[in-house]
Amino acid sequence: MATQAQAATPGGLGQQLREHFSNWRLALVIAILAIPGSVALFPLETAFWVSFGAVILITATVVTRAWGRRPGPLLVAPALATLFVMNIFPLLWSLGLSFFHFRANRMSPPRFAGLDYFEKVISDPNVWDRLQTTAIVVVLTVGIQLIVGFLLALMFEREFPGRRILLMLVLTPMMLSFVAVGAFFRYYYEPTFGLLSQAVRLVTGEPYILLASPEGAIAGIVFADAWMWSPFVMLLVLAGLVSVPKYLYEAAEIDRASWWRRFRTITLPYIRGLLLLALLFRTIEAFKLFDVVFLITEGGPGTSTETIAVYLYRVSFQYFKTAESSALAYILIFIVIVLTNLYLYFVQQREKDEEAPA
Amino acid sequence: MKTLKALVGVLASAALLGSALAVKPASAKDIVLRMAVPDWPPTRIMKDLADKHYKAPSGNNVVLEPDFIPWPDYYTRLAASLTSGEQKYQMAVSDSQWLGANIEGGYYMKINDFIDADPELQAVFKDLHPALVAAYSTYPHITAAELAEVGFPHPDANYYGFPQMPDVLITYYRTDLFCHEGERAAFQEKYGKALPCAPEEMNDVDWDLVANIGEFFQRSAGEMLAGETLDDDFYGIAYQAGKGYDFSSMEINGFVWQHGGNIWDETMAPDGQAEGVVNSPEAVEAFEHYLSLLQYMPPVVKTGTMDIFKVDELFREGKVAWILQWIGFAESAISAEMSKVHDRVGFAMHPGLRMADGTIDRTANIGGQPFVLTTWNSDEVIKEALDFVKWWLSSDVQTMFAQAGGQSGLMSVHGAPDYASYRPWNHAFGPSLKWQKDVWHIPEFFELLVQQQEEFDKAITGQKSAKEALDTIASFQQELLTEAGHIE
Numbered sequence: 001m002a003t004q005a006q007a008a009t010p011g012g013l014g015q016q017l018r019e020h021f022s023n024w025r026l027a028l029v030i031a032i033l034a035i036p037g038s039v040a041l042f043p044l045e046t047a048f049w050v051s052f053g054a055v056i057l058i059t060a061t062v063v064t065r066a067w068g069r070r071p072g073p074l075l076v077a078p079a080l081a082t083l084f085v086m087n088i089f090p091l092l093w094s095l096g097l098s099f100f101h102f103r104a105n106r107m108s109p110p111r112f113a114g115l116d117y118f119e120k121v122i123s124d125p126n127v128w129d130r131l132q133t134t135a136i137v138v139v140l141t142v143g144i145q146l147i148v149g150f151l152l153a154l155m156f157e158r159e160f161p162g163r164r165i166l167l168m169l170v171l172t173p174m175m176l177s178f179v180a181v182g183a184f185f186r187y188y189y190e191p192t193f194g195l196l197s198q199a200v201r202l203v204t205g206e207p208y209i210l211l212a213s214p215e216g217a218i219a220g221i222v223f224a225d226a227w228m229w230s231p232f233v234m235l236l237v238l239a240g241l242v243s244v245p246k247y248l249y250e251a252a253e254i255d256r257a258s259w260w261r262r263f264r265t266i267t268l269p270y271i272r273g274l275l276l277l278a279l280l281f282r283t284i285e286a287f288k289l290f291d292v293v294f295l296i297t298e299g300g301p302g303t304s305t306e307t308i309a310v311y312l313y314r315v316s317f318q319y320f321k322t323a324e325s326s327a328l329a330y331i332l333i334f335i336v337i338v339l340t341n342l343y344l345y346f347v348q349q350r351e352k353d354e355e356a357p358a
Numbered sequence: 359m360k361t362l363k364a365l366v367g368v369l370a371s372a373a374l375l376g377s378a379l380a381v382k383p384a385s386a387k388d389i390v391l392r393m394a395v396p397d398w399p400p401t402r403i404m405k406d407l408a409d410k411h412y413k414a415p416s417g418n419n420v421v422l423e424p425d426f427i428p429w430p431d432y433y434t435r436l437a438a439s440l441t442s443g444e445q446k447y448q449m450a451v452s453d454s455q456w457l458g459a460n461i462e463g464g465y466y467m468k469i470n471d472f473i474d475a476d477p478e479l480q481a482v483f484k485d486l487h488p489a490l491v492a493a494y495s496t497y498p499h500i501t502a503a504e505l506a507e508v509g510f511p512h513p514d515a516n517y518y519g520f521p522q523m524p525d526v527l528i529t530y531y532r533t534d535l536f537c538h539e540g541e542r543a544a545f546q547e548k549y550g551k552a553l554p555c556a557p558e559e560m561n562d563v564d565w566d567l568v569a570n571i572g573e574f575f576q577r578s579a580g581e582m583l584a585g586e587t588l589d590d591d592f593y594g595i596a597y598q599a600g601k602g603y604d605f606s607s608m609e610i611n612g613f614v615w616q617h618g619g620n621i622w623d624e625t626m627a628p629d630g631q632a633e634g635v636v637n638s639p640e641a642v643e644a645f646e647h648y649l650s651l652l653q654y655m656p657p658v659v660k661t662g663t664m665d666i667f668k669v670d671e672l673f674r675e676g677k678v679a680w681i682l683q684w685i686g687f688a689e690s691a692i693s694a695e696m697s698k699v700h701d702r703v704g705f706a707m708h709p710g711l712r713m714a715d716g717t718i719d720r721t722a723n724i725g726g727q728p729f730v731l732t733t734w735n736s737d738e739v740i741k742e743a744l745d746f747v748k749w750w751l752s753s754d755v756q757t758m759f760a761q762a763g764g765q766s767g768l769m770s771v772h773g774a775p776d777y778a779s780y781r782p783w784n785h786a787f788g789p790s791l792k793w794q795k796d797v798w799h800i801p802e803f804f805e806l807l808v809q810q811q812e813e814f815d816k817a818i819t820g821q822k823s824a825k826e827a828l829d830t831i832a833s834f835q836q837e838l839l840t841e842a843g844h845i846e
Binding site for chain 1: 660672805
């Protein structure tokens with residue numbers, strides 16, 4: 001180790017400096033003593049800066065030590081540090097908050113609450129009601145997206161005149177912002193000015209009010225979300241379809257295999273992974289559906305389209321029950337993780353089943 | 359040589375003069391008053407007036423720097439800034455309902471001591487209409503009636519805010535329809551009543567007549583309206599009935615008060631109950647009355663998305679004859695670029711319930727916003743901010759504000775004879791103030807509001823009866839308010 005280091009940085013002064021400033025163990029000890037000490041002794045603001053200084057010291061010593069010796073980790077470190085500061089730390093912080101009595105709009109310090117808020121959230125009938133709404137929306141919208149996306153992919157698989165332009169048009173919804181889509185559909189469904197109502201009125205003579213009933217409102221939300229995200233499923237499936245070797249189809253043709261059989265034995269195995277990936281992505285996203293609902297119905301009529309994400313928004317940013325909303329958010333993360341793992345389990349299970357006979 | 363001397367002398371004295379002019383008073387400082395404001399004309403006018411006319415009496419260079427935030431984001435952005443601790447704003451415009459949460463949170467500054475020490479501020483408060491002081495400034499809330507009775511300063515009042523844009527609900531109507539001879543004759547024949555045309559006539563409209571107006575002007579495409587064939591459906595009336603924010607409570611509260619009912623009364627805490635009050639027979643009757651008029655409104659009302667913006671749009675697009683709307687929207691109704699009916703709009707006071715003695719009770723929920731000082735300002739900034747407030751609430755500036763399209767809460771300004779001539783709707787403002795009451799200001803405001811809006815929405819969209827909705831609201835409020843210690 002020492003010889004390596006000497007080889008990397010020959011010369012006396014640099015070497016000496018490094019010896020002094022690369023003692024990260026000492027820095028760590030200082031930090032471990034200084035941070036709790038300053039929190040206990042000084043006012044909060046001073047303690048913050050002392051802790052900040054300690055962290056900088058550790059960082060500096062670690063960087064000095066790694067300089068020239070471990071260029072790989074050193075290059076990745078800034079990205080990791082940013083990720084930690086901007087993402088992982090707040091995530092852990094909010095997890096911590098869920099165990100305390102805390103409201104972000106009060107200046108009073110947090111008090112320990114244990115699992116109170118988790119219990120409260122789980123026993124809250126509103127949460128179960130919103131979860132049911134969310135489940136209905138997720139099942140409908142993801143189902144429709146998979147079917148429509150799949151059919152679109154089958155259509156775009158073959159060459160036809162104007163394919164490129166049409167493909168671009170079909171992909172547009174996916175690239176629009178949620179706000180634009182929400183505002184667009186709000187007008188689209190609007191009974192006085194809206195296109196849908198105007199079109200229906202040509203036939204029935206009456207304005208059509210889709211969003212007046214809970215069922216209609218859910219249909220409206222599902223349609224808007226499916227309109228936006230079916231192209232995404234199409235893209236994934238299309239990638240799978242294009243990857244199927246042509247010779248397999250040619251061989252099947254020679255064997256006079258039916259369309260269904262070709263589809264089942266050649267196409268499906270190639271796209272199944274991607275299709276399941278689309279299912280996973282879209283389920284997670286639909287589970288978090290907020291923007292479109294908030295913009296089109298604001299959760300109405302009544303609470304019939306209020307998804308769990310909208311409810312979470314209300315608890316955290318309208319009621320400012322920060323601790324309760326953190327607990328709810330972690331329960332939701334847990335649900336998503338369970339769903340994801342179930343999905344992965346099934347995928348692996350199937351792969352094993354397929355490998356076993358072979 | 360002589361000329362040279364003279365030249366040097368002239369130059370020297372010019373330099374001296376120049377430097378004397380350039381040098382500021384020794385104490386002059388640059389002070390920025392950063393203020394969170396919603397982006398709409400009343401705050402734009404404020405900025406404009408401040409830039410053109412405000413000179414700090416202290417001699418400092420004080421600049422008002424509003425952070426213009428779009429309305430739909432306003433609450434979230436302000437709350438995020440306050441709660442993050444970034445201490446970005448020295449002042450903020452706030453809906454009156456947010457006072458409790460943000461005062462309890464420690465963000466809005468109590469100004470009693472400054473009022474006590476400053477006769478000019480006292481004069482301002484004495485000149486402000488008590489309804490505005492009650493809604494915009496006091497926390498815990500003290501009613502306008504009590505403030506008016508006790509006078510200023512009220513010994514128990516904690517004062518916080520100052521009016522930025524005081525706002526009330528008023529009637530907007532289409533003069534081309536209401537003053538059309540043929541329509542007037544037809545209305546007289548059908549209902550045996552005169553169709554109101556002039557603002558004075560419209561000021562005498564009660565809810566029964568509103569129902570007649572609603573029914574009368576509801577026409578299908580192909581029918582005639584004011585001598586022209588309609589190519590689209592037309593509707594009689596519209597008022598807010600949306601689920602978002604407070605877009606049905608603000609109208610329903612008025613109905614409840616007019617019918618002799620009440621919302622949960624924060625000034626009665628801890629004895630005032632929600633159960634039995636919020637769902638009292640009077641309140642149920644009032645809510646049913648409110649719901650009974652929805653049938654004359656554009657079909658979007660059935661979706662629970664008829665908020666104030668939709669009402670505004672329907673009126674400007676010429677789809678509806680008569681609406682109730684905040685005065686703050688009036689400018690866009692008469693703007694040629696934004697309104698298809700800009701040259702045919704009349705304004706009048708909010709209608710109400712006809713009492714036994716023939717008068718109209720037009721109690722309504724107050725709108726508009728106060729602005730407040732935040733708690734983290736230095737003494738110097740507080741002084742400058744209060745100087746700015748005194749300038750803003752001086753008669754001259756308030757008159758300029760009103761002339762540019764704002765409204766003034768100063769009785770000396772809105773009571774002046776010229777006031778009505780500034781804008782076509784101004785005549786409806788001053789007389790409306792005495793009818794204004796406000797919704798709750800307690801920190802739990804948003805929880806109360808969201809649940810109430812959801813239940814109101816269920817009744818508006820026909821999923822529940824008025825009584826069922828109010829029963830649910832009452833029991834929810836009873837539980838929440840008891841838990842929070844507002845009901846014992």
